[in-house]
Amino acid sequence: MPSMHEKKLLNTFWKFLNFCFMSQGKAGDLAGFADDNDGAGLPLFTFVDENIFKKETFLAFISLLDNYESDTGEPEIVTPEEELENHKFLDSIIKTPTMKMAHRYLVRKHLSPEDTADFKKQLYHIWFELYARRGASKPDSSGFEHVFVGETRGGRTVIGFHNWIQLYLQEKLGHIDYKGYRVNASSPQPDENKHMLALQFSWKNGIKPKGSIFIGVSPEFEFALYTLCFLTSPNERVKVSFSVYEVEIVCHHYNQKHIGTTYPVLVKYLNA
Template identity: 90%
Template sequence: MIEGDRELSAIIQELWDNDIKRLRPGIDYRISLQGKAGDRAGCSDGNDAAGLPLFTFVDENIFKKETFLAFISLLDNYESDTGEPEIVTPEEELENHKFLDSVLKTPTMKIAHRYLVEKHLSPEDITDLKQQLYRIWFELYARRGSSKPDSSGFEHVFVGETRGGHTVIGFHNWIQLYLQEKLGHIDYKGYSVDANSPQPDDNKHILALQFCWKNGIKPKGSIFIGVSPEFEFALYTLCFLTSPNERVKVSFNIYEVEIVCHHYNQKHIGTTYPVLVKYLNVSPKKGVD
């Protein structure tokens, strides 16, 4: 691991330690991994290694917390089909700002902000920081194959999009996954592993999986489970601004993870998600699951 990644790992460990709203596996939420997803990816080919939903229980009291409320209010603001231009209403713009305001008050985002200021990657002034975050996450751009602004970093990563009616792209957030599954819009197909992947565990916070949504297949997606919106937002913003390589390997808690973060025109997040490399052979810190 290179020195820059070690430094980033230390900051991400700090984010993790201060993610006070993170749900505890087996207590605040439970998942049912069931079988390994097959290689033949399709929604109607009978290739299903999971007859039951992924989530068996989530304590929804957490959704009453300010950042969760603000985050969930954004999930219905988007047209999922790429190629369909996005129209942002004044109400939706207000919701975007409300979410940013709520996140900026959290310990995790304050830690990320402090580090980015030290590295001269973000402005110290909160108003200027908000403008930077808005551009990175919420400013619209035209995704591949589209001539009009039809996407944003936030939509792609946290909400999910569909391409050509058959493929799901993005969609790397557990809250959206849980809420869509609860509505009957998600068909969980099983967990994903390959020869180099560690075996998933329903008491761990990172999962690769396959699922169907809106008649499209996500052949393999990777998500954090149970973490707060501010943890992911802070982590991905850090990786976007500090790593020009689009892949950074970091270690925190019991995880060694590659954070994939593709830039779009160096101004916006194209996509970002975690890839679990291995579990570290260390005991988690006291009070950290």
């Protein structure tokens, strides 16, 4: 469990952006999930202030979203241009107060090198180096692709895909069919004031029967948070607190070297 200092660190860069979405109906049962089992007749997002996408970190992040083959088992080929985009993204977030704060903390914990260039190499290794997922004979995935872009398995199941920006942009293009939200005893009905969402959706002919994402946060926030959890804890679940949210960050390592997956799970909404 994070110390009080770690909680203060995380709360310091917990900020929200301007957005609005329609929660609509509850999602259907996981069993027998099909396209006609749709609790939401309208799109998820009704408004996002796209001026935020002009900021350097957002521009650099969005440029990476079309660099991957979604199907696991399809080998990834990173072109020189795509590698430059990866580096541009890391250069942009390392300069942010959020990532600088996370870096200082990791240096104090002797988990990251103090030199910024070496820290960037560490981040590249964790997030962007390719590896072979289950059943693949050649490198077909990376932590970044899985978590932020999303993948499909067997053409029918969506895996990963835990980022709201990708969700918004893909829905805007007509590639996402939002199926509804999911709630349990600890989670409130979502609205424009909530910043975590458990949901179902379809994408590229595949189904994501249950996903969980932060809504309205910056790329540097998620990148810093998930990197902190990956490096500070050998556990697969890390408890953290943000404002009125008690959250577990699920973080699976791949060969102890790369991020396999990571995403938030709401434990308790304190205003409920």
